[in-house]
Amino acid sequence: MTDNKSAIKIADPMIPETVKVKKIFWETEDVFTMELVHEGDERKEFRFKPGQFNMLYAFGVGESAISISSDSSKKTSLLHTIHKVGYVTNELSKLKRGDILGLRGPFGTSWPLEDAKGKDICIIVGGIGLAPLRPAIYHILKHRKHYGKITLYYGARTPRDILYTVELETWKKKYDIQLEVTVDRADSSWRGHIGVVTALMNYVKLLPEKTRAMVCGPEIMMKYAVDELIKHGMDEKEIFVSLERNMKCALGFCGHCQYGPSFVCKDGPVFSFSKVTDIFEIKEL
Amino acid sequence: MEDLSGILKNHPFMKDLDENYLKQLTGCASNVVYPEDEVMFKEGDKAEKFYLIRSGKVALEINGRDKGNLRILTVGPGQILGWSWIVSPYKWHFEAHALEEVRAIALDGECLRNKCEDDPKLGYEMLKRFSHILEQRLQSTRMQLLDVFKRV
Numbered sequence: 001m002t003d004n005k006s007a008i009k010i011a012d013p014m015i016p017e018t019v020k021v022k023k024i025f026w027e028t029e030d031v032f033t034m035e036l037v038h039e040g041d042e043r044k045e046f047r048f049k050p051g052q053f054n055m056l057y058a059f060g061v062g063e064s065a066i067s068i069s070s071d072s073s074k075k076t077s078l079l080h081t082i083h084k085v086g087y088v089t090n091e092l093s094k095l096k097r098g099d100i101l102g103l104r105g106p107f108g109t110s111w112p113l114e115d116a117k118g119k120d121i122c123i124i125v126g127g128i129g130l131a132p133l134r135p136a137i138y139h140i141l142k143h144r145k146h147y148g149k150i151t152l153y154y155g156a157r158t159p160r161d162i163l164y165t166v167e168l169e170t171w172k173k174k175y176d177i178q179l180e181v182t183v184d185r186a187d188s189s190w191r192g193h194i195g196v197v198t199a200l201m202n203y204v205k206l207l208p209e210k211t212r213a214m215v216c217g218p219e220i221m222m223k224y225a226v227d228e229l230i231k232h233g234m235d236e237k238e239i240f241v242s243l244e245r246n247m248k249c250a251l252g253f254c255g256h257c258q259y260g261p262s263f264v265c266k267d268g269p270v271f272s273f274s275k276v277t278d279i280f281e282i283k284e285l
Numbered sequence: 286m287e288d289l290s291g292i293l294k295n296h297p298f299m300k301d302l303d304e305n306y307l308k309q310l311t312g313c314a315s316n317v318v319y320p321e322d323e324v325m326f327k328e329g330d331k332a333e334k335f336y337l338i339r340s341g342k343v344a345l346e347i348n349g350r351d352k353g354n355l356r357i358l359t360v361g362p363g364q365i366l367g368w369s370w371i372v373s374p375y376k377w378h379f380e381a382h383a384l385e386e387v388r389a390i391a392l393d394g395e396c397l398r399n400k401c402e403d404d405p406k407l408g409y410e411m412l413k414r415f416s417h418i419l420e421q422r423l424q425s426t427r428m429q430l431l432d433v434f435k436r437v
Binding site: 126127128155161186187194199217221 | 297342344346353354355356357358359361362363364382384421424425428429431432433434435
């Protein structure tokens with residue numbers, strides 16, 4: 001028999017809450033960032049861990065899984081950096097300040113930052129892959145003294161596609177962080193690196209026994225990055241990757257994002273590479 | 286002051302190279318410095334040297350004709366610039382620009398080819414090392430062609 005008085009009210013994770021666009025701005029030609037606040041109460045807090053994602057709902061169009069790209073210690077608003085690539089993200093890109101959208105989350109696993117204290121951190125990202133790692137970078141920089149050498153290798157398509165350019169400069173100048181940015185192609189005005197992101201690893205000496213690596217980007221890029229890390233002597237257990245699949249329910253019920261024995265939405269998106277080694281190169285998965 | 290053989294020995298390209306070979310290579314080597322923005326070589330020129338980069342960054346450019354000059358790769362400290370010295374007709378396929386002051390060890394291609402002809406074991410060692418670089422460059426080019434960060 002149900003005791004209505006003592007029943008705990010559990011929010012249905014399939015029902016989106018409504019959030020309001022506080023700000024929207026373009027990072028590059030096809031990537032934009034939205035700042036979101038709770039509708040009706042802008043002081044109400046969001047809680048998430050670096051690496052987690054939300055399902056953003058463009059009303060009448062659909063939902064899309066988008067990583068959170070803001071500082072997890074700033075709780076009254078959320079940032080999502082979004083690549084305009086499909087129906088939902090195209091619709092989200094049309095929103096303006098004050099517009100309302102649906103949000104479910106946060107979902108998924110997070111970057112392993114607590115037990116990485118005392119270690120060097122090697123971050124390898126490509127394209128929009130910098131966005132899911134930005135909260136982790138904020139966390140590390142905020143607790144800088146707990147971590148050893150920090151290296152960020154970032155690959156983009158062209159100089160015009162580099163995200164968070166002002167912030168990257170600040171990270172490099174203000175904090176003790178080695179930042180290497182490369183692009184796939186550029187004209188003669190570009191003075192930085194050109195080539196694949198893994199080639200940057202020639203420039204920094206990595207101490208495999210005391211390093212934790214976090215990798216995010218297109219899967220083929222991650223494959224080469226992981227190969228390179230292993231070549232440098234790193235243990236698979238110390239390498240973490242963030243995977244992307246067709247997330248629908250985000251709760252591990254619908255099976256759309258099944259990845260071998262796991263569901264990316266609930267067992268991921270952040271996986272220790274040692275957990276996915278055997279299936280990482282199976283293209284059908 | 287560190288002599289040429291010491292510098293050569295410490296460059297990653299020369300890792301674990303036999304001391305005798307190192308001596309032979311030193312005979313073909315010279316220290317070079319290129320100021321920022323200097324053109325180190327041009328497409329179509331005779332490829333007389335290759336470089337072990339010690340410091341600075343070099344951009345390789347290809348003449349895209351109506352697309353202008355396209356930068357396709359940069360190489361930096363610990364890397365090798367140039368493999369055309371080993372492949373007939375020994376001509377550069379790209380133009381190389383020093384993006385910063387570049388310090389390098391230049392190895393004379395003809396001198397080294399002669400030594401490789403005289404000592405096939407040295408020749409094979411050089412071919413193995415350059416094949417590795419060619420394989421890496423080919424893989425990188427394929428990755429760049431995949432255009433994995435493409436706009437939709």
